Amino acid sequence: MPHPVFNWTYLSTRFRFRSLESRIVTLFLFLIVVVQVVGLVVIQHGIDNNARTAISSELNNGTKVFRRLLDQNAQSLRFGARLLARDTAFVAAIGNNDESDRATIESALANSGRRIKASLSMLIGDDRKISATTNPAQSAGLEKIALSMLDAAEAADGAIGVAIVDHRPFQIVAMPIKAPVTIGWIVMTFPIDRQLANDMREVTSLHTSVLTRDSKGKWLPVGSTFVGPSAQAVVDQLQALPAAPAGPFDIMVETTQYSARLMSIGEDNGQNASVVLARSIDEATAEYRRLERWLIGLTLGGIIASAIAIVFTAKRIAQPISELAVTAKRLEGGDYKVVIDSRREDEIGQLAHAFDAMREGIAKREQEIRRLAYWDTLTNLPNRAQFVLLLNDALHDARGREEDLFVLMMDLDRFKHVNDVMGHSFGDSLLRQVAGRLQLLLANRRQSSAQVARLGGDEFAVLLPATNLDSAQMMAAEILAALETPLSLEDQMVDIGAGLGIAGYPEHADDGETLLSMAEVAMYTAKQRNDGAVVYDAAMDKGSAKSLSLLTELRNAIERDEFRLHVQPKISLQTGRVVGMESLVRWVHPERGNVFPDEFIPFAEQTGFIRILTRWVMEKSAELCRELASKGHHLKVSVNLSTRDLLDQDLPAKFADLLARHKLTPGSFCLEITESAIMDDPVRAQNTLERLSSMGLDLSIDDFGTGYSSLAYLKRLPVNELKIDKSFVLNMEKDEGDTKIVRSTIDLGHNMGLRVVAEGIESEAVWRLLAELGCDQGQGYFMSRPIPGDQLIPWLEKWRAPIAIGAQAEPVVDVSYAK
Known part of the structure; x- marks a missing residue:
């Protein structure tokens, strides 16, 4: 006789006599089939809706992303134009109104436009005529809209718009040049073309087509991520529509259906510039279709498996299930002492035995979890x-x-x-x-x-x-x-x-x-x-x-341009010549006013923000150094480095990039390092210093005499300069001990082949004494307090060394980098 498990005749006979089991099987099979079918239908409908919703969301997000790309390009143009409009040499060249400066103006326009990848840079004079341009043909087409933006640009310190020339859209920005009244305008443009469409494609995976529509309603292609006939197909189908669609619409490109969205980006003289964003519906629903096939297979498999399971378990689950349910409720309430009857030998008995094992396991694990939650496993102490x-x-x-x-x-x-x-x-x-x-x-x-x-x-x-x-x-x-x-x-x-x-x-x-x-x-x-x-x-x-908010304020200060570069001149004590300057940073807080460096520099070093601040000082110092060199003042600029800067193994590469961008020689910089910064990690510090020295940069030990460094170690460092701390200089004419320390430091520096710089010179007597001791250079309030970087050139022109010390009465500015 066949085994009862596979004898369906035997099972049907059993179910005729055991009506409760047959009703359970029939009911559950019916429910399972209905639920699975209904669920499958609902899921299929949901898949279509979700796919469409997802595509619509992608297209909506795409419009935001594209506008963001346009905004970024506009801000780049505006920033580039603002930099050029505020460039002192450029403004001076315009203000001179001299034909000899025309080459300088055109070069500045070309260089500035090239840096921000502008397709056109032009200068409109105060007579509202184009006086210089990098693209005469394009300037003619843009002249009308550019002139219309001048008043708005002057009122709002810059204006941005969209222009269409020869059926091609451009972003255009106008920026006034003030000195201090408006003496002209800088106009720059950025093409909205296939390159921008490709950028959009890389960011969002959406096909992007840039189009223009002339005054007669004809759509013309500008640039598209579709290639060849596919790009023209988009234009043709859009042309066939009776009106420009306001929401998503479907298009067919070759054999693929796309959901698309039309976005207007600007108008110019009756012409309209638009962008079509498209998402393949087949691609968007591919994963859903595979899921749908899996769901159908799982549904059929689930129905078959459920039918078999129900047939063989229905007769054994009715009677004892309520007892186990009561037991489960007690376990749920945390009663782990409940007794579970597991004497039965059938499946219910095994289930009861499993419940009992589960009860013991949960009780043990809860006890262990409590111990782990409240006790330290390493020391067995409370956590x-x-x-x-x-x-x-x-x-x-x-x-x-x-x-x-x-x-x-x-x-x-x-x-x-x-x-x-x-x-x-x-x-x-x-x-x-x-x-x-x-x-x-x-x-x-x-x-x-x-x-x-x-x-x-x-x-x-x-x-x-x-x-x-x-x-x-x-x-x-x-x-x-x-x-x-x-x-x-x-x-x-x-x-x-x-x-x-x-x-x-x-x-x-x-x-x-x-x-x-x-x-x-x-x-x-x-x-x-x-x-x-x-x-x-x-x-x-x-x-x-206070410290919690200071880091955020420091970051905002960089973004809001609240830092200011100050410099303090360095003077040759023997000749009175200006030989260099030390770069210092000042913070002009919009609410606190001037924030002293002692209040934010230590915190910046603790948090690592000092690296960002150092890069800012380096950049501004390089700009000032380049400006000074263009005026004939070749000064060596000193920049302070912190411990974190020395531990940055990329610092030499950053300096190399800085020098290359500003076309400066390594001899233009002297990097000042404190003794304590070196000794925090001598090995890494020496490695960084050796790489900087090999580039040709001068290195200086700042605040010498106040640290804890070993002279034997300092001997191995590739430094060029020692700076005597001002605590030894301020009262040296009155304190013989300070004088001895300074004399010894000067002799030590010279014996090591280094130039020696004294800080804190506040009187002519101290200058004279330092000069007699052979000190090479000095800085302090006697010569000049730290002054804003843009005031250095006027200061240099007025500087006179004391007659009793300097040999000349005219301005003396050293143009060499001698030790």
């Missing part, structure tokens, strides 16, 4: 979450008993260095030993209610209930003393310390998270001051809150 719970419970008790409570938070010193040198396994062992030492300390003091926890990384915290401030500080001192005792690990002696912060209830805060945060602020203050243990003070947080 941050558990510590906050303990702290909140302790705070509740402290309020009821009107007692004080203190939290100590510590962060280990040099732990990252231990991890980097010895490895993470060694670091984990170190953390376990620290945890054990803290637990032993609390046990020896019989602080039964105290609790130590590891908050994460190398941070630990101690909870001290029912404790006053003196006791908390005493405990902090004992902890620091215990941590300062060297640890022995794997035959290695490790010296560690910690910064420790103290915060307490009710003096500082009355909730756990705030109290912990205040202890953390005090801890970081302790690490910054190298002060051991520090009690929280509200003044500490003000600086932190």
Whole structure:
């Protein structure tokens, strides 16, 4: 006799006598078939709608992207035109109104247009006539619209529009030239053509066609990502439409159907410039069609599998299922002690056995999850979450008993260095030993209610209930003393310390998270001051809150052009000649006014923003150096480099690019580095300095004498200059000790073949004394305070060295780069 599983006659006979099972099978089969069919129909309909919706969304987004591309090109034109309009030499050439300056004007127009890839640059004089152009033929076609934009450009400091010349659209920008009244206008154009369509295609994957429509309604192609006949097919189908469509419409290109959208980008003298964005419907729905076929197959397979499963399980699921459902409800409620009857030998018995195993597994895992959630697996101490719970419970008790409570938070010193040198396994062992030492300390003091926890990384915290401030500080001192005792690990002696912060209830805060945060602020203050243990003070947080917004303001300052380049001249002390200048940055904040460098430079170095600021100073210094050279003033410009700049291995390449762009020689720059910046990472710093020196750039040690560098190490550095810190120069005529230090530094520098520069010269007596000691150059308030870069040329023309020192009474500006 055939096996009952495959004997359908046997099964049909069984179902006739067991009507409940037959009804279950019939009902579920019917429901499954109906649900699957209805679901399939709904999904098919949804696929079509979703595909159309997705395409429509792509086209809408495409219009936004294309407008953004147009805006970017317009801003590029406007920026380029503004730079040229504010170029001092260019404005001066226009203002001279001399035929000899015409070549300069045309060259400036061509160079500026080439940099921003403009197709046309032209100058319109104050008589509103074109006086210079890079494309005479195109200028004639654009003259009318350009003249119509002049008034708007003057009123709004620039105007942007769209022009159509010979059925080709162009973006056009007009920018007034003021000195200070308007003496002319710069007009630049950017073609809206196939290149822009290709850019759009790369960004959005949409086919893009640029068209124009003349005054008679005829569409003409300009540029398209479609090739050959396909591009013309778009124009032909658009021409066949009775009117320009306002929303999405379908077109057929060769054998592919596309959904398209027409976007107008400008009008000029009855002509219209538009863009057609198209998305292939077949491509958009390809993935959906494959999904649809999979759904049909899965639906049929699901119906067959369900029918078989229902037939063989219906007779066994009716009776015991309710009992298991009740059991499941109890498990859902967290009752893991419920007894599940699993004595049956059939499938229900196995299911009951599985429920029982699941109950035990869930109970064990929940217990383990709770342990992992609230306990540190490395040290077996409470973690941050558990510590906050303990702290909140302790705070509740402290309020009821009107007692004080203190939290100590510590962060280990040099732990990252231990991890980097010895490895993470060694670091984990170190953390376990620290945890054990803290637990032993609390046990020896019989602080039964105290609790130590590891908050994460190398941070630990101690909870001290029912404790006053003196006791908390005493405990902090004992902890620091215990941590300062060297640890022995794997035959290695490790010296560690910690910064420790103290915060307490009710003096500082009355909730756990705030109290912990205040202890953390005090801890970081302790690490910054190298002060051991520090009690929280509200003044500490003000600086932190201010720092949170400072980085954003610094970034905005770059974008809003709030920084200003100042320079301080460097003078030869023997001849009185101006031989160089030091570049300095000033911040003109729209609300705070002038922000001193001491307020933002240290923060910029901490956050890494100093690299962006250094690049800004380099760029502005190069521009000023080039301008000075064009006026015959060949000065060496000094730029300060920070620690982060020295660690930037791409710095030499950035300088090479800067020199090439501004057509400057390496001898135009002297890079100033502090001793502390070099000693933070001597190997990487020396590598960077050697590469810069090999390029021909001069290098200077700034603030010499205030750092901690080794002379033996400095001897190996490829430097050209030493700058004596102003703290030794300011009072040297009155302080014999300072004079001796300066004399020794000058002799040291000369013996090493270096030129020596003194900072902080504020009197003629100091100048004279430095000159007698053989100091090469100097800078200070006696000669000039830092002045804006654009005021340097007038200052150079007025500069006179003191008669008693300088040999000349006329302006003296050194044109050499001699040491």
